[in-house]
Amino acid sequence: MVMSAPTRERRSAVTTESWKVGQLARRTGLTVRALHHYDDIGLLVPSGRTPSGHRLYTRADVERLQQIQSLRLMGFPLDEVKRLLSGARLSLRRVIELHRMRLEEQIASHTRLVERLSSLADHLERSDGVTTDALCQIIEAMTSMEKYFTPEQLDTLRARREEATDHRVREVEREWGELIPAVQHHLEVGTAPDAPEMLALARRWKALVEEFTGGDVGISKAVMTMYRNEGDVLCRRMSNVPTPAMFDYIGQSYRALAAVPA
Amino acid sequence: MVMSAPTRERRSAVTTESWKVGQLARRTGLTVRALHHYDDIGLLVPSGRTPSGHRLYTRADVERLQQIQSLRLMGFPLDEVKRLLSGARLSLRRVIELHRMRLEEQIASHTRLVERLSSLADHLERSDGVTTDALCQIIEAMTSMEKYFTPEQLDTLRARREEATDHRVREVEREWGELIPAVQHHLEVGTAPDAPEMLALARRWKALVEEFTGGDVGISKAVMTMYRNEGDVLCRRMSNVPTPAMFDYIGQSYRALAAVPA
């Protein structure tokens, strides 16, 4: 690929077997600065210098450089490359295994990040004009969920949200937006939990919850746990989240629902 | 998880609403140094200072810090966090998308590295006592292959190697170790390509090649291309690789094989 300029590369017959930094850089695709750096850290010290101080690399140096590039292609950091080339093959397999584990950890962590970001982009697409504050609230909710749900449960939830239409998602949000203030109101004016209006609200509430959990007991348990531990924090930081008091209240309506058969 | 010491945390009623760095650090799980750093770069400048210069963080500061932590959880670098919090939501989706792409590139590159390392570990397990030089040769061969084979072909080859027993792999290596010098010998002494000994060698050669390619035309073509482009380099740097001349020679025997039905 690299077109070399043969007129410039040719040298006197005596010094044919040595190269200057620039030549070596062109041949190997590295930069001059990188070669200087390798010299600085003692990874590749040129065997010779001209009287004026210009670096001269011999064929042996070039071979070492090829080895360095090979090892760098495997992603080893420069100091490991140096150790490996200095004959520390005692631990060769362990070094590789460690390196692989480091990489896999990074892959896992980056994969988690990508999942979060996708999920975030998803949320943003549904609701336009988000403020940075709302953004952070979404993120907080997401990370809380990661703490309380198992990865499989998160997968299930994500799949369910993906298969739902945007329309339905907005509808659900609107419905919560109606339900929560309504229940709040009844709680404040002291409506009995088993009053017919509350039973009706409880039925709608239950339907929404079941649509979210999909009838999965593990998921609904996780929701409860999350709610118990973080509920008050969520309430203070997000609007449109039921307070623990409301939760109690609707729970009583639930029990009333169960007592009075539909 | 962190046990806070309430006796220490309690402050006089007047200053209840402010925290010093250490307290904030304990509450948020960050280090004091990190908070200093955020102050230095202007990401989170505490609203107040005591007369003696100690930082005092207000509730607003704590909220901003929570936002910072949210965005950091998504893997955004600090300067992006700063930009996002300064209300540059113009590009919110683009920022997220860019960030996601960066991460996915990294994942892809690390995944490639892990594959190489696994393959390398594989090779090392089959042959013990490798020198660093041999190691680099293996790496060079591997990266050459990545240049000439498509990812699917590499998958196929890897799968085939994995399903092969160690025993068979060693056997194949031993056989190449016999065949190559033998053919080299006949080439040097000038045996005719259609001589019976050469036909026998060609048959064995062909069987080995077919075992490697699995009859896949794409793979055998890729092998040929790689060989034409890198053959001489490979020969100079690795022992036990057929020279281009040998390749020509065995090709003639192939044609003789085809002419003379088995």
Place this chain on the structure above:
DNA sequence: CTTGATCCTCACGTAACGTGAGGATCTAAC
């Protein structure tokens, strides 16, 4: 008043070079 905890501000170190600054040397052409 002392003591231990906490606070402050520098300031260097990290990985692998990029990017000049300022100056010496080389090579070919005139």
Place this chain on the structure above:
DNA sequence: GTTAGATCCTCACGTTACGTGAGGATCAAG
């Protein structure tokens, strides 16, 4: 012999997100 352009040299700062002291001031409690 000189000169221009390419190439070489050695500093030395910048990059990320802090860690890790150094050396000293301040705070809270006994």
